Amino acid sequence: MTRNAGDLTALSQGHNRAEDLEDLALGDDYALNPAYIDMVVEAADRGDAVRLRELIDALRPADVADLMGFLSAEYRYELLAFIAPEALAEILSELDYHIREDVLEKVAPAALVRALEELDSDDAADLVEDLEDDKRDEVLAAMSEADRTSIQTSLAYGEESAGRLMQREVMAAPQFWTVGQTIDHIRRSADDLPDLFFDIYVVDPSYAPLGAVPVSVLLKSNRDTPLELIMEPVTEITVEMDQEEVAYIFDKYHLISAPVTDPGGRLVGQITVDDIVGVIQEESQEDLLALAGVTETGRDATVLDVTKSRFWWLLINLGTAVLASSVISAFSGAISQLVALAVLMPIVASMGGNAGTQTLTVAVRALATRELSSVNMLRTIWREIAVGLLNGGAFALCVGAVVTFWFHDPLLGLVIGMAMVINLLAASLAGILVPLTLERLGYDPAVSSTVFVTTVTDVVGFFSFLGLAVLILL
Amino acid sequence: MTRNAGDLTALSQGHNRAEDLEDLALGDDYALNPAYIDMVVEAADRGDAVRLRELIDALRPADVADLMGFLSAEYRYELLAFIAPEALAEILSELDYHIREDVLEKVAPAALVRALEELDSDDAADLVEDLEDDKRDEVLAAMSEADRTSIQTSLAYGEESAGRLMQREVMAAPQFWTVGQTIDHIRRSADDLPDLFFDIYVVDPSYAPLGAVPVSVLLKSNRDTPLELIMEPVTEITVEMDQEEVAYIFDKYHLISAPVTDPGGRLVGQITVDDIVGVIQEESQEDLLALAGVTETGRDATVLDVTKSRFWWLLINLGTAVLASSVISAFSGAISQLVALAVLMPIVASMGGNAGTQTLTVAVRALATRELSSVNMLRTIWREIAVGLLNGGAFALCVGAVVTFWFHDPLLGLVIGMAMVINLLAASLAGILVPLTLERLGYDPAVSSTVFVTTVTDVVGFFSFLGLAVLILL
Numbered sequence: 001m002t003r004n005a006g007d008l009t010a011l012s013q014g015h016n017r018a019e020d021l022e023d024l025a026l027g028d029d030y031a032l033n034p035a036y037i038d039m040v041v042e043a044a045d046r047g048d049a050v051r052l053r054e055l056i057d058a059l060r061p062a063d064v065a066d067l068m069g070f071l072s073a074e075y076r077y078e079l080l081a082f083i084a085p086e087a088l089a090e091i092l093s094e095l096d097y098h099i100r101e102d103v104l105e106k107v108a109p110a111a112l113v114r115a116l117e118e119l120d121s122d123d124a125a126d127l128v129e130d131l132e133d134d135k136r137d138e139v140l141a142a143m144s145e146a147d148r149t150s151i152q153t154s155l156a157y158g159e160e161s162a163g164r165l166m167q168r169e170v171m172a173a174p175q176f177w178t179v180g181q182t183i184d185h186i187r188r189s190a191d192d193l194p195d196l197f198f199d200i201y202v203v204d205p206s207y208a209p210l211g212a213v214p215v216s217v218l219l220k221s222n223r224d225t226p227l228e229l230i231m232e233p234v235t236e237i238t239v240e241m242d243q244e245e246v247a248y249i250f251d252k253y254h255l256i257s258a259p260v261t262d263p264g265g266r267l268v269g270q271i272t273v274d275d276i277v278g279v280i281q282e283e284s285q286e287d288l289l290a291l292a293g294v295t296e297t298g299r300d301a302t303v304l305d306v307t308k309s310r311f312w313w314l315l316i317n318l319g320t321a322v323l324a325s326s327v328i329s330a331f332s333g334a335i336s337q338l339v340a341l342a343v344l345m346p347i348v349a350s351m352g353g354n355a356g357t358q359t360l361t362v363a364v365r366a367l368a369t370r371e372l373s374s375v376n377m378l379r380t381i382w383r384e385i386a387v388g389l390l391n392g393g394a395f396a397l398c399v400g401a402v403v404t405f406w407f408h409d410p411l412l413g414l415v416i417g418m419a420m421v422i423n424l425l426a427a428s429l430a431g432i433l434v435p436l437t438l439e440r441l442g443y444d445p446a447v448s449s450t451v452f453v454t455t456v457t458d459v460v461g462f463f464s465f466l467g468l469a470v471l472i473l474l
Numbered sequence: 475m476t477r478n479a480g481d482l483t484a485l486s487q488g489h490n491r492a493e494d495l496e497d498l499a500l501g502d503d504y505a506l507n508p509a510y511i512d513m514v515v516e517a518a519d520r521g522d523a524v525r526l527r528e529l530i531d532a533l534r535p536a537d538v539a540d541l542m543g544f545l546s547a548e549y550r551y552e553l554l555a556f557i558a559p560e561a562l563a564e565i566l567s568e569l570d571y572h573i574r575e576d577v578l579e580k581v582a583p584a585a586l587v588r589a590l591e592e593l594d595s596d597d598a599a600d601l602v603e604d605l606e607d608d609k610r611d612e613v614l615a616a617m618s619e620a621d622r623t624s625i626q627t628s629l630a631y632g633e634e635s636a637g638r639l640m641q642r643e644v645m646a647a648p649q650f651w652t653v654g655q656t657i658d659h660i661r662r663s664a665d666d667l668p669d670l671f672f673d674i675y676v677v678d679p680s681y682a683p684l685g686a687v688p689v690s691v692l693l694k695s696n697r698d699t700p701l702e703l704i705m706e707p708v709t710e711i712t713v714e715m716d717q718e719e720v721a722y723i724f725d726k727y728h729l730i731s732a733p734v735t736d737p738g739g740r741l742v743g744q745i746t747v748d749d750i751v752g753v754i755q756e757e758s759q760e761d762l763l764a765l766a767g768v769t770e771t772g773r774d775a776t777v778l779d780v781t782k783s784r785f786w787w788l789l790i791n792l793g794t795a796v797l798a799s800s801v802i803s804a805f806s807g808a809i810s811q812l813v814a815l816a817v818l819m820p821i822v823a824s825m826g827g828n829a830g831t832q833t834l835t836v837a838v839r840a841l842a843t844r845e846l847s848s849v850n851m852l853r854t855i856w857r858e859i860a861v862g863l864l865n866g867g868a869f870a871l872c873v874g875a876v877v878t879f880w881f882h883d884p885l886l887g888l889v890i891g892m893a894m895v896i897n898l899l900a901a902s903l904a905g906i907l908v909p910l911t912l913e914r915l916g917y918d919p920a921v922s923s924t925v926f927v928t929t930v931t932d933v934v935g936f937f938s939f940l941g942l943a944v945l946i947l948l
Contacts, residue, residue, distance in 0.1 A: 253536055284759070288835060294835060358787065
């Protein structure tokens with residue numbers, strides 16, 4: 001939708017060199033071709049400025065940003081010189097967060113001011129936020145009063161709030177206008193309107209949104225139709241709303257855009273679905289990474305960054321592993337009498353860990369999509385208990401049989417079978433109760449549930465198996 | 475954007491009873507209030523048809539669908555009678571997959587035919603696909619020839635293809651038209667156009683898309699401007715493209731809609747971003763669940779469904795746990811000489827499992843977002859090796875110190891430290907190489923990686939710790 005000017009020329013001139021390059025640049029799946037990245041690196045190594053500019057001009061902003069993500073810092077800085085000023089704004093917006101901070105340091109303040117003026121207020125504020133303090137002051141001082149105020153207002157909202165996500169540019173019309181008046185107004189004031197918009201917000205005299213007219217509906221209606229007659233109800237977003245909630249609302253009601261209101265109910269901006277696609281990707285990625293105990297570091301991260309991003313989780317896990325070991329330690333005597341116990345005990349713990357993770361993952365997803373609430377909480381807990389007992393029973397039979405044959409000891413088979421039922425039940429309970437409790441207490445269940453659940457399944461697994469062995473076998 | 479007619483009346487009449495009910499229905503976060511669901515259940519128990527209809531009429535289709543998701547099957551069937559025929563189509567489209575199949579069975583074929591006629595071709599095809607064979611034939615036979623053909627064409631495309639995702643209704647215009655001609659045409663043929671559209675596709679005489687004019691750009695331009703001058707290049711989607719690829723393209727280029735072409739390059743439909751939001755949710759959910767080894771069953775699933783959805787993964791895990799046990803078994807002699815080995819060995823395996831899962835999760839995400847490709851593969855592998863060695867070293871020191879104090883045995887501390895380095899390195903290597911290899915072989919790395927990685931970390935963990943103990947301590 002938003003290619004740069006170079007692409008547009010390429011298209012209207014038909015099949016020319018730039019278009020050939022674009023075909024080369026992207027695979028059938030629209031991902032950057034590794035061969036193309038090599039071509040860029042080679043041209044940079046040769047110092048071939050003409051070729052480099054040609055290669056970059058053939059790409060859309062999102063692809064240049066992707067290219068930069070694959071390059072090392074030195075090549076990235078070199079590329080910067082060849083980017084057309086008008087393309088810079090969009091490329092900066094598209095860069096991975098980690099890379100952007102780094103690239104922004106290398107862009108001259110004057111170029112940055114020009115780039116920021118090209119962007120919608122939400123994207124501009126994002127960029128300014130990533131600047132270092134000194135540079136931010138310098139850049140803001142060089143901007144027009146209006147642009148500066150708009151960016152500062154945006155930055156005053158919380159980091160993941162609707163206020164930050166919205167763009168301040170909207171197309172609003174009073175309720176008494178007709179379709180014809182609205183179309184004429186849009187044509188006259190084209191320059192002051194957002195680049196793209198999908199809904200016209202109908203507002204009352206106090207600028208409170210009353211409804212919305214999708215642009216296609218406006219086009220389909222007769223010129224003398226009052227907006228009031230064709231407007232549809234709107235789902236209002238308030239500036240303080242969390243972006244995760246905004247994404248939920250967009251997804252639920254299939255919104256393309258929504259008006260954002262301040263606490264007084266006045267229309268102050270709009271959020272469009274293309275911003276939401278990014279939020280959804282981000283939020284689901286956060287859950288996935290949080291469950292595995294890693295934080296996002298980006299493809300450009302150093303070894304030290306990555307090591308640190310994993311260290312703390314492993315340290316916590318070490319604590320719980322030592323706790324589990326101390327349980328085993330309490331049964332040293334039993335193990336030295338019957339080494340088979342040491343051989344078999346990891347099976348019980350491992351099955352519990354996996355069953356717990358299964359339950360936990362489903363619960364975290366259901367909480368995120370609001371499919372698990374107080375309405376079906378009890379029902380879901382009972383179902384998990386039943387599932388734990390059923391799978392526990394099934395695997396008690398499996399593993400009981402295997403162990404009976406392996407060690408020629410039916411009693412040992414009985415012990416591990418009983419421990420399996422107990423631990424899969426514990427896994428089910430912990431898998432559902434831990435995330436529910438964390439959610440109730442106001443914590444993100446994705447972030448900390450895993451460690452609690454695996455601690456439960458390790459401790460219960462070792463304790464039940466070894467404890468039953470002492471009672472029954474020794 | 476798409477509330478039902480009841481809402482519209484409520485809005486234009488100001489703050490009336492229906493609006494009060496809507497306020498009651500949804501929390502501040504737009505999720506259904508549990509209290510509201512209780513009210514529905516109570517009204518159903520009392521057989522209070524008037525109240526039930528009132529409660530349902532206050533909700534938008536997406537909320538009715540959500541409500542049905544929280545109710546048990548009996549209540550759900552009861553509700554069905556109170557749903558206005560014109561709302562039924564959208565509610566059916568919004569229902570969870572599992573619940574929809576069940577609800578569709580209860581809807582009379584005649585009502586279904588009417589509902590299908592209200593929907594865009596993609597949504598209609600989705601519904602028809604979920605029907606049982608007998609009912610599908612009956613419903614298709616009762617539809618108009620045009621609708622039937624359109625649904626059958628849609629169903630002929632692969633299940634997760636762009637062809638299935640697209641709607642056949644598009645607004646196309648020849649390149650020589652002006653803005654004014656286009657607006658007049660849209661107004662004249664309003665009934666034949668899609669309900670909502672965001673781009674006008676400019677086509678050549680063979681109906682190949684040449685570019686797109688966003689509706690807001692059309693509105694801003696003068697009536698005598700030729701479309702050719704204001705059109706922007708389009709990103710073409712082909713009918714066979716996988717929906718995951720389509721989502722990647724929409725996310726990358728921030729598309730609102732895109733034209734879909736057949737193998738001959740003719741425009742045959744369009745995909746809009748609201749369909750893509752659903753796909754993105756679906757795909758990231760699939761990755762998350764696959765990594766944990768569960769399949770989606772829905773909130774309505776029976777105990778048996780859920781048990782089965784988890785059984786196979788646990789069975790595979792049992793196999794790998796038994797494999798790990800057989801490694802331990804080979805060291806029975808060592809363990810009976812030194813029970814401390816049994817106490818400590820789970821620490822090594824557990825740390826490896828966690829480190830492997832961290833690496834694996836990051837790699838699976840990077841592959842899905844195309845941030846890991848052959849360009850940075852080697853670099854990423856080296857980085858993971860370095861991270862494994864660094865964290866391995868750090869935890870070797872931690873755990874070595876703990877064990878030395880705990881068991882007053884520096885050599886035992888040395889053994890577990892060495893095993894820790896080896897296993898965290900193995901975890902890093904397996905965590906990156908397993909998903910890369912599966913991807914190369916054409917498998918989904920999210921689905922099967924976890925089991926391979928944890929097998930490696932279990933086997934290497936036990937073998938290295940017990941093996942080193944035999945070499946150094948005994």
